[in-house]
Amino acid sequence: MRDRDRSLEDVREPERVEPVTTIVLNCCNLGRDYAFSKLSASPPPTNFDWNGVRKALEYYDSRKKKAKIMGIVTHRILRDHPLPKDLLQRKFIRAEWSDAPTRDLPDVDMTSTLRTAQEHDAQFVCNDEYLCWEEDPPNDIRKFIIGKGASHQVQYLFLPSGHFMPSQIPWPEGPPNPPPHLPNRTARGAHTYRQCFMTRDRLSTMLRDAQVSLSKADEEQLLQKLNNIEMDLMIDPNTDPRPTLSKNVAATVYERALESGVGDVEPLECVAFLLHSQAIVQHIYMDVYAEVTVRLAEYFDSKMSSKNFAKLVVRQCEQCFEEEGIKGALCVSGMNDRSTPTCFNFVRRLLGTLKLLGRLIANGVCQQPSVVFDIARSVQTVGGENWKAEWHLEGLCALLASVTSMLAKDPVRVKDLDEVYNKLTQLSNSIDRKRKQHIKDLIKVVRDIRASCAKATPAQASDSPGASPAAASSSAARVPSQ
Structure with a gap:
């Protein structure tokens, strides 16, 4: 009888186990970005703050109760910044050795993050770029880098309120099918989509210049509205440009900017920043973005005669070539x-930026x-x-x-x-x-x-x-x- 019951148990339908979403955190990245965002309460010389990791955990704990969080950190970070007790108790951190010189090699924390994300087919939270590895990526993560990497990466920023804001929400039940706006990166040299989120300093400057004081909730809402505008500005690289493409994009962005209430925070400067950010990522659509600029200039200037949208976009281009900006980049x-x-x-x-500026002049x-000659002079100054x-x-x-x-x-x-x-x-x-x-x-x-x-x-x-x-x-x- 006991054997019969056992045989029935063998064929009984197993209980359904609810899928668990895995999220990989690059703790090195989170801690550094939080410290450099000037939100850290630690002394200014610090270059890492565990509060950045805490903020990310708070976000995912509040939105995904059954998410499995895995954190990647290097022994070098742990040596200089010991793991706090509250994070130690969660037992989600995995340390990687990185004491060897890595100037000519990819960051150890980034490679470990990518390997872990590939192993669990998971989202990975990291602001680092790995596009330069596409020509010769590490063999064990080659397929992931040129395939799912773009759709699995979650970039983020820390709001002035200190809140963690990711570029995409957690997946409900494991990885979904890639959204239609994400490009196919299987072809060599194909465009890779990266959301160019506004930095905390950039938003703070806009708020200060506009003399606007917002609550924490309003700041978060404003960032989300600007993110929606950025998504409208993005062009699907798998779609060939059509004669009406620039018109459709410009009309959508214009309506979104008006209805979103961004007008209280210098809407033209916000949209100009986002337009420039998208154009310099999607080089193959530079002509389309130049046409979008022309159309938006007509729309905005007709409603806000005191502003000149085209000049703001050109100014975004010029800022890349200001002497201090180039010198700072060369010092890296x-x-x-x-x-x-x-x-x-x-x-x-x-x-x-050079390509966009050329199209705008043309x-x-x-x-x-x-502007061309000013850029030449700045290049000559640094070149000496x-x-x-x-x-x-x-x-x-x-x-x-x-x-x-x-x-x-x-x-x-x-x-x-x-x-x-x-x-x-x-x-x-x-x-x-x-x-x-x-x-x-x-x-x-x-x-x-x-x-x-x-x-x-x-x-x-x-x-x-x-x-x-x-x-x-x-x-x-x-x-x-x-």
């Missing part, structure tokens, strides 16, 4: 090595071509110190190539263009010999564009020195050989 460890994550992200941002949004980051010149050539055809038709600007070319040539002489010829070839390309424009408009070109085809050709010939 490893900036001369394009394989480092920091360098990779900065180069992508810089080149994307579309007549920016009526002051002097320790010039090895030749990608600044690559980006400047990309900008000139997009606007030279327009500027060369203006007799007043022809001489200025030749001066810019000469500056570029001078800077190229200080570049490493292995890359010098590449930069000189780029300079020759923009000179050739300039010469072809001069041939197309001989009447205008003859009014200015150096504007004739012969002069342009001689300018190209003046590029010193290696």
